[in-house]
Amino acid sequence: MENSTHKSIMLAIREAAALYLFNKNRAQDIPKIAEVFLSLDDYQGDRVPVTEVMKEVHALSSVLQDNYLGLNLNLLVNIESLPFYKAISDCVRPFTHTNNELPFLLVSRLVLRFFFLITQSITLKLTEEKGLLRFDFISNAPEIMNKNQIDGAMVLVYRIVEAFCPNVLKKITVAQRNSTYELEYYQSIFGVPAEPADKTSLVYDLKCKNHYKNATGLLIKSEEELGRKFFINPLFNMLSTQFSGFSYKQRCQIVIETVIGMIPPTRIHVAESMNISVSTLQRRLDEEGTSFQEVLEETRKRLAKLYLTKKNLSTTDVAYLLGYKSHSQFFKAFKTWFGITPKTYQNNLVSHAEDDNN
Structure with a gap:
């Protein structure tokens, strides 16, 4: 494609x-x-x-x-004229009728998972750390793109996120320009410090957000708080219209990665997000030689490995991010997948990194 x-x-x-x-x-x-x-x-x-x-x-x-x-x-x-912005607005509109603050992780995931609806020239990568969340901007066509395209994507993501969750941006890092004058110009645009780096990123501060579940600043207090107020159907409708060639497995993965850790990633919730019945979802996945449980487990395994490479995330943090009710549930699942505990896996990564640095 x-x-x-x-x-x-x-x-x-x-x-x-x-x-x-x-x-x-x-x-x-x-x-x-x-x-x-x-x-x-x-x-x-x-x-x-x-x-x-x-x-x-x-x-x-x-x-x-x-x-x-x-x-x-x-x-x-x-x-506000962009269909993408309008779709996010529709997704989060129920929050405007409650006293609950809009969870930042929810907005950031919506932007992350569906930004390709605006353009596929840039890939967004989301890095979740203790107290911080970072959008990295990666060019998909570096041979024909220049710094202006990266700049444009940064501003667009910044403005969309700011519209729903203002005043959370902490700093930006810039790879495409590094002179003092250039960094000062970025600072004047974004209103936060701009630092030279090997990656271009928007870095958000998640500390002291009282509507999150734990000290990481990543999760909401409980799925009951979010309840049925969160739905991604408007964005998924755009995906289905513009990218009809996506397999149902790919569609499931996108939905799961968006909602996991916020509402239970059940086949019922996923099917509702895709505007189809559970039986239709199961039939489509069966036709592709897989099942909902296989897609869910595969997604959790991939995300578990990704999250555990983050030095600032504990195994308990990772368990909640993957939608498990408790650390023990995640512990059992991880040991079934990889034959070792999450902590052992994480310690092994640290040991290998230290060996590489010596």
């Missing part, structure tokens, strides 16, 4: 480019940028291949001549 970008974000950036020129007293240049726009009618459906999108981005950069174009354009994008 070729990487692609949704037409809505292209239209939003075009609108932002016109507004940018007005703000710069360069309205006379609007016809110039209009000339470089692709004819979206040439592409069926809602998406355009990233390789084609990059041609328009590079042409736009040539006309506008702004070293920080990705930052400045995406600051002007009307995010």
Whole structure:
């Protein structure tokens, strides 16, 4: 499947480019940028291949001549016009009618798992640590992309998260620029310290959030608190429409990774999120040679290995993140999978790392 970008974000950036020129007293240049726009009618459906999108981005950069174009354009994008933003709003709308604070982990996972609906030019990676959560931005087409595309994705994710959970960003790290002037410019945009690093990231502070389950700052107090107020159907509807080629196993994995640790990852909840019956879900998975339980276990095993590589997460933290009711349940499952305890596995990783450093 070729990487692609949704037409809505292209239209939003075009609108932002016109507004940018007005703000710069360069309205006379609007016809110039209009000339470089692709004819979206040439592409069926809602998406355009990233390789084609990059041609328009590079042409736009040539006309506008702004070293920080990705930052400045995406600051002007009307995010409320994006179907992705509207879908997240629909997902979390029930929280606006309660006294419960919107869990940050919920919003961050929605953005993480479904950001590819906006564009597949960038992959988001979510790293969960004690008291911190970090979005890493990874280019999927480094040979044709430049720093402006990474900048643009950063601003877009920042603005979407900020709209639902404001004032949680702690700092940013930047790989594509490292001069003092450049870092100061980032700081002026995001309002937090900007540091040079080997990864470009948004780093969020989860400390002192009283609606989370434990000291990690990662989990809500209880699934009852979240209850049935959380559903991802609007985003999943977009996925099903735009990516009909996804297998049911892939769809299950996306839903499970989004809800796990917040509501029980049962076949009932997953089927409801996919807008199908449990029997239909089971039949589709059976046709693909798997079962819901196999997909759930495979997902938990993969996430368990990932979480245990994080030095700041305890095995108890990992147990809750994987949706287990207790540490002992996770202990038994992990030992069945790998033949050792989670703590032994984690200690072995630390020992190997120390040996590699010596």
